[in-house]
Amino acid sequence: MHLASLVEMVESGFDERVLLGEGADALTGAAIGSTVRSGASTLSGFSALVYVGENHPLLPVALFAAAWAGIPFVPVNYRLEDHQLNSLVARQPNAFVLADEHTAPRISTGAPVHVFDEWLRSLPADPPAIDPPFDDDEVAIVLYTSGTTSEPKSALLRHRHLMAYLLGTVEFGGAAPDEAALVSVPPYHIAGMANMLSNTFAGRRLVYLRAFEPTHWLEAVRREGITNAMVVPTMLSRIVDAVGGSSADVPTLRSLSYGGAKVSERVLLEALRLFPDTGFVNAYGLTETASTIAVLGPDDHRAAIASDDPLVRRRLGSAGQVLPMVEIEIRDELDQPVAAGEPGIIFLRGEQISGEYASGSLLDDDGWFCTRDRGFVDAEGYLFIEGRADDTIIRGGENIAPAEIEEVLLRHAAVAEACVVGIPDDEWGQRILAAVVLREGASVTAAELQDAVRAELRGSKTPEEIVFRDVLPHTETGKMLRRIVQQELAAAAAQPTPS
Numbered sequence: 001m002h003l004a005s006l007v008e009m010v011e012s013g014f015d016e017r018v019l020l021g022e023g024a025d026a027l028t029g030a031a032i033g034s035t036v037r038s039g040a041s042t043l044s045g046f047s048a049l050v051y052v053g054e055n056h057p058l059l060p061v062a063l064f065a066a067a068w069a070g071i072p073f074v075p076v077n078y079r080l081e082d083h084q085l086n087s088l089v090a091r092q093p094n095a096f097v098l099a100d101e102h103t104a105p106r107i108s109t110g111a112p113v114h115v116f117d118e119w120l121r122s123l124p125a126d127p128p129a130i131d132p133p134f135d136d137d138e139v140a141i142v143l144y145t146s147g148t149t150s151e152p153k154s155a156l157l158r159h160r161h162l163m164a165y166l167l168g169t170v171e172f173g174g175a176a177p178d179e180a181a182l183v184s185v186p187p188y189h190i191a192g193m194a195n196m197l198s199n200t201f202a203g204r205r206l207v208y209l210r211a212f213e214p215t216h217w218l219e220a221v222r223r224e225g226i227t228n229a230m231v232v233p234t235m236l237s238r239i240v241d242a243v244g245g246s247s248a249d250v251p252t253l254r255s256l257s258y259g260g261a262k263v264s265e266r267v268l269l270e271a272l273r274l275f276p277d278t279g280f281v282n283a284y285g286l287t288e289t290a291s292t293i294a295v296l297g298p299d300d301h302r303a304a305i306a307s308d309d310p311l312v313r314r315r316l317g318s319a320g321q322v323l324p325m326v327e328i329e330i331r332d333e334l335d336q337p338v339a340a341g342e343p344g345i346i347f348l349r350g351e352q353i354s355g356e357y358a359s360g361s362l363l364d365d366d367g368w369f370c371t372r373d374r375g376f377v378d379a380e381g382y383l384f385i386e387g388r389a390d391d392t393i394i395r396g397g398e399n400i401a402p403a404e405i406e407e408v409l410l411r412h413a414a415v416a417e418a419c420v421v422g423i424p425d426d427e428w429g430q431r432i433l434a435a436v437v438l439r440e441g442a443s444v445t446a447a448e449l450q451d452a453v454r455a456e457l458r459g460s461k462t463p464e465e466i467v468f469r470d471v472l473p474h475t476e477t478g479k480m481l482r483r484i485v486q487q488e489l490a491a492a493a494a495q496p497t498p499s
Helices: 003-013 029-041 059-069 082-090 116-122 159-169 190-202 214-224 233-243 265-274 298-306 310-317 402-411 446-456 482-494
Strands: 018-020 048-052 073-076 095-099 113-115 139-144 154-158 180-183 205-208 228-231 255-259 279-286 291-296 320-322 326-331 344-350 369-377 382-388 393-395 398-400 415-425 429-438 465-468
Touching (some): 003 029, 003 059, 003 159, 018 029, 029 059, 029 116, 048 059, 048 082, 059 073, 113 116, 139 190, 159 190, 159 291, 180 214, 190 205, 190 279, 190 291, 214 228, 214 233, 233 265, 265 279, 265 298, 279 320, 291 326, 382 402, 393 429, 398 402, 402 429, 402 446, 415 482, 429 482
Parallel strands (some): 048 095, 073 139, 095 113, 180 205, 180 228, 255 279, 429 465
Antiparallel strands (some): 279 291, 291 320, 344 369, 393 398
16 A cells, blocks of 8 residues: 555545644644645655654645655754755755755755745645555655764665555554644654654544653643653653653553663653553664564553563563564574574564665565564563664673663663673773763762672673763664764773873
């Protein structure tokens, strides 16, 4: 199926239900259909629709207009430096560029640039009829990877990948008329795209935060009667801090999903306490998998915190169980499947798996995609993510997952953030270092943290040095920029010791 089919389904299935915007700008399903057709009529002759800007209340109109016109939608990170931003825009020749009013003046590629609100106001009331292509093998969305160690890659998601995800995870029209979803993840992240599509498919009203701020997020949940929301771990941590010690007081919020990076157990347990009537969902997926492939649902969260069984309780740190339409294999260094509970590299296969970049597909001959994430699946089918394979520390021939050490550090009451890396060592191959950010007003020594790690793990996994930082670098969606930390600590370690 094609995203244009989704427009037709929304138009007929929710013709009188408000799905976007508010007040005079509110759009029902029927109005979305007519607005999308008008938008598509302005895209004739262009090869892509590039969007550069914050979230916008009517952002789905741009995506669906591009789909109806038969061109890809390409959201670009507006927070990049000007030269980086323009470099990514320039990768789409003959593009129609939409931007918010603050970002539009920064675009200097020569492509026609239109401010989103002005474009919406100028759409023709009686556009010429356009027949959408309905070719589900065409590219629907291009997302740029974060590019923390190299130039960002162009990940391609075709209509069939996105529709396979929707049809396999969401019931069309399954949302009640009073349901509303708050989207605070930026549009250039796969979670932002997946939130848009899945909630629209369900018939849930979409409310957008132009940019995330925790108190504004809480105010929006209360003001708009939000029932469903998704955040990344850094957002969840800031929301927990903003709520403080008492209940969050968000009676309408039924579901809060989180994902995109590892969340600390301390933050998650505090969030579960502050949002006692909200069902929590951990969603694991990648850009290349067209969003979620594994889910830890509300019942799993409740069972984990209520159980005295350590095997059940540890599921709180898992990604949950893989969706039925996705196949998973954990493979060793010889590319052979391993037994349940054994760690290795995660491989995925299924209709929603793209695994494709502008430079070519990474699927093997049997359709398997190597995620480059390390993890294992336990005997009950729960998937545990240990981190990126590239981040594995090899010390004296032993493979060590940084996430295992970080989780111990994060359980300490004084620690807000932790990043563990390996740097070159002549004797051991690599030695373990950690950078830590303390919670406000807290204090602890490096030796105390080393003792905490040694007590839970073993000496070979204890960081040889722990340094304290005011902040650690992240992407806007919460992923730790581990390579930057590693480079900084390696450079500091290479400096000669003052005599």
